[in-house]
Amino acid sequence: MAQVIADRRDVEFVLHEQFEAGRLSRHKRYSEFNRKVMDMILSEARTLAVKEILPTLKTGDQTGCRYENGKVRVPPEFKRAWNLLIKGGWFAPCQDPEWGGQGIPHSLNVMAQNYLIGANLSLLMVAGLNNGAGQIVERFGSGRQKALYLEKLYTGQWGGTMVLTESECGSNLGDLSTSAVKNEDGTYSLTGNKIFISGGDQDMTDNIVHLVLARVAGAPPGSRGISLFIAPKFHVNEDGSLGEQNDIICTGIEEKMGLHGSPTCSMALGSRGKCIGTLLGEENKGLPMMFVMMNHARLMVGSQGLACASSAYLHAVNYARERIQGPLPSGRDKTSVAIINHPDVRRMLLTMKSHIEGMRSLLCYIADLEDQKIVSDDEAEKEKWQNLIDILTPVGKGYVTDRAVDVCNMAIQVFGGYGYTAEFPVEQIFRDVRITAIYEGTNGIQAMDLLDRKLLMKNNRLFFDLVDEIKKTITKAGQRDLLSPLAGMVETALDKLVQTARKMDQSLKGEAVLQAYGFASLFLEATGDVIMAWMLLWRAAVAEKKIETGVEGKEADFYDGQLKSADFFMRTHLPVTMGKMSSIMDLCSAAITISDTSFGGK
């Protein structure tokens, strides 16, 4: 049967052949995760995704969430799927088993998530919040807070949320106005209104653990006066049983373009003066704590983008194989052929394929860095892996989700008119994936994060650590006759990226600072393109060695497909990237100097 979420062979290739994840089992922490066990876990995830979760995708979109009598009902099928995710241990797979996690490697998890998320983004998006919320509680919570909430979060017994955004305060959290007043018993009374709270209410779990950003009375203004609180939907007694309902209620849900199965809630805190929360960590340190979770969440959003793109692509490939329409544009034979034979369709499919492969490798690479960091004893090495994770996070979120939107858009185009109808899933996937470029920091915010934080940090050290890693792959591939031309193209692009980064660095420190910010998004795009090229060159190098050893049939096609992706990307996409970098270097000031009135519309 045709696959419809993620190409199994490619997932295995990335995990085992590109990143050799099995080598982790040499380390005590991951000793039980040899290749066989990993494959078993992957296989479980795939079966769960395809057999149990995927059937909820369309009904989730069409039924959607309902808000009635102050409560949210998710699509009825979701509860069963949620419970199967609990059973499979998919709420915090990489976390400490002591607290309900499964302790599996991050690289394995990111590949498993490709299947799970690809089966139903709405459901997995809500489920995915537990992990990040749990991590904050694990890292910053008191013993009591951990005892009460952590296992419930990591196992999925209860839901978890991030209660951040307010109507006047989205990208800039420093402005938030929800207030916290300390009570005599050490708890805090919270008052305010929040919006866009994913999973703010739902009927899949008995309780929901809300992590709330608020400002303690008298705190400094801006982002330095923000604290983080736990405010559960139902208070929890010492024995773990549920007590009274807390005064944090959902007042409505958003009507959205997609993601209909995920309730996006408006929340009123303390409208009856009785929203009680407990402080996490110290007062006024809320934002940095939240950022721990946000970095995790940003990579999760990258995974969401990949999963949607990957599924949309496979739907398009399958359709292209079956749909007969028109003869080939050349030649005299007027027999209609499957559209996979039409050059323009092949161009779309290979564009999608090469990007998805690059993105899958990138996200697995970042996860692998996390694993390497965990198993390493060498502090310098750990720092280097963290540097790479830090600089790659905005790419893994911003670039990946932008391209994911493009890929899903292209999938619709492969289907033609059918792609616009609900008869095929690509239009839903496109509506669903669109949010990934917005939430957890819009992609404009990601571009700024790359430019003015990650690029500048430690005197550009993060950036040059990345350049060094890319060069390693170029050097290796450059030694192989077949790959040397492609390696040369990546090298040329990398050299230009370094120049571009230097130009941006200088501009940020000089007069042209606003201009530089005006090119932040294009800089993220160019950086991401070069990273795609790197990942595809790396894949091609692995494939070329396999081909050399002699492979046949479907395997030969798979490996040749790796060479084709790389060839296509380097020769068709990288020249455009070169153009993008020329644009950046020119640093046109028009977008900054144009007057507001000139934008028209008044």
Added chain:
Amino acid sequence: MAQVIADRRDVEFVLHEQFEAGRLSRHKRYSEFNRKVMDMILSEARTLAVKEILPTLKTGDQTGCRYENGKVRVPPEFKRAWNLLIKGGWFAPCQDPEWGGQGIPHSLNVMAQNYLIGANLSLLMVAGLNNGAGQIVERFGSGRQKALYLEKLYTGQWGGTMVLTESECGSNLGDLSTSAVKNEDGTYSLTGNKIFISGGDQDMTDNIVHLVLARVAGAPPGSRGISLFIAPKFHVNEDGSLGEQNDIICTGIEEKMGLHGSPTCSMALGSRGKCIGTLLGEENKGLPMMFVMMNHARLMVGSQGLACASSAYLHAVNYARERIQGPLPSGRDKTSVAIINHPDVRRMLLTMKSHIEGMRSLLCYIADLEDQKIVSDDEAEKEKWQNLIDILTPVGKGYVTDRAVDVCNMAIQVFGGYGYTAEFPVEQIFRDVRITAIYEGTNGIQAMDLLDRKLLMKNNRLFFDLVDEIKKTITKAGQRDLLSPLAGMVETALDKLVQTARKMDQSLKGEAVLQAYGFASLFLEATGDVIMAWMLLWRAAVAEKKIETGVEGKEADFYDGQLKSADFFMRTHLPVTMGKMSSIMDLCSAAITISDTSFGGK
């Protein structure tokens, strides 16, 4: 009040300052259309659009069309709006008043359509079919057919449709199987099933005139055996009154991503053996006749793209002016500012603005060519204008709608999370506009039309006619100090486009023919980019002269905005276009040579 459909000043600029449409009134055919009259007509269109049609936009999306008991009901508000379009004469504004048209210039109409379509694409899409259907009847119909149907179509009293697509036959109409058998009385009995018929049924008009493609028994196979018929929903008596219902019925409507107010119908013809039609023109000449309508329809779809993009842009600008969020990224002032001040938002807005301006100018230019052709007595000149129309049509449809989708996507991004909700109209506009890249020939089909028909026609004569026109603008602008650098950039890009076209021309005639087709879409994109640059340079040249004469206040800002658009596009987008052309010249074969299995998914 902020404008939300099309910037009035820009519409006037294009019509009167860039194309000096008033000069048409020197010719007898358009003698009554001096500037004052044109402005009055534009103003009427704008008022109708803003006051009467725009209020139906959201309800049209949310109510949508219903299919009940074999009949389609459009959103109830649509009928009133349709009648106002009748009253305003907006169904066939450029057509002969003898048959119910208004005889207005095409350039004026395309600007008026910007307002009307931008107010509600669903409604205007259905209404827009009348004009094309009418043109076929006018051009190919018998005296009797014209007497029965033409005025009803041109005035909007009845609906008109194009009944082409079948489930196995979309892009390649040659394969269609609906059959026609000639009856003794000279009529034909039609039998078959059609899908994706816009306006195939609706309850806004008493009758619907269906133009049906079918194959007469014994006709040659493929596209040379297709005939065109009129099959009205209700037969029409000689006195114009309605007779019996015809056996052409709607069997269902599509559930779609957007365009919910436009019923996309499945139609059964002759399911009771009684679908009677009359032949239009001669047997087996149906397809060329249909293409007359399709070329008109394709430019109309370009207008649809522009209208959506233009509206989405203005919503984004208005929001950006009002939404306060975060301080500027540079400097010490931590006061939150309107997001229109943020460099990344300005980048998005100027990207959108420059593309919309280029597209508006292009569509007005094509319409103006049509007007020039009409008023010209010189056959060589007429041919030249037609050449330009022919080569620009796939750009006006394919490039414009692709960019329109991008612009609407970007508008959502400006809104952040709010853009994903139904609280603001941009998510609907995005869902609506997506179809424009698909219907009336997918944009892949447009790319092929440019490559293997328009480029090759008359030994590349169409292409070089276009190049000559672009050069005229470059030469003029090159003589002005301020514009000379920008003119140089357009010239460089044009030179490379010529080389690219030569490469494509050679490839089509040689071994690399499939590769060339694989780059058809990128060639369309690069061609479109260069045309945008041309139009923006032209606009800048007009603006620069006005600035020289001395302008102040809002007017100065408007003209300076023209220089900024050109500067931004040439320096930020054209370098990327150069990269695209490098890609094309390299003509990578990977997309053609990759094996089907290598695409994976099996």
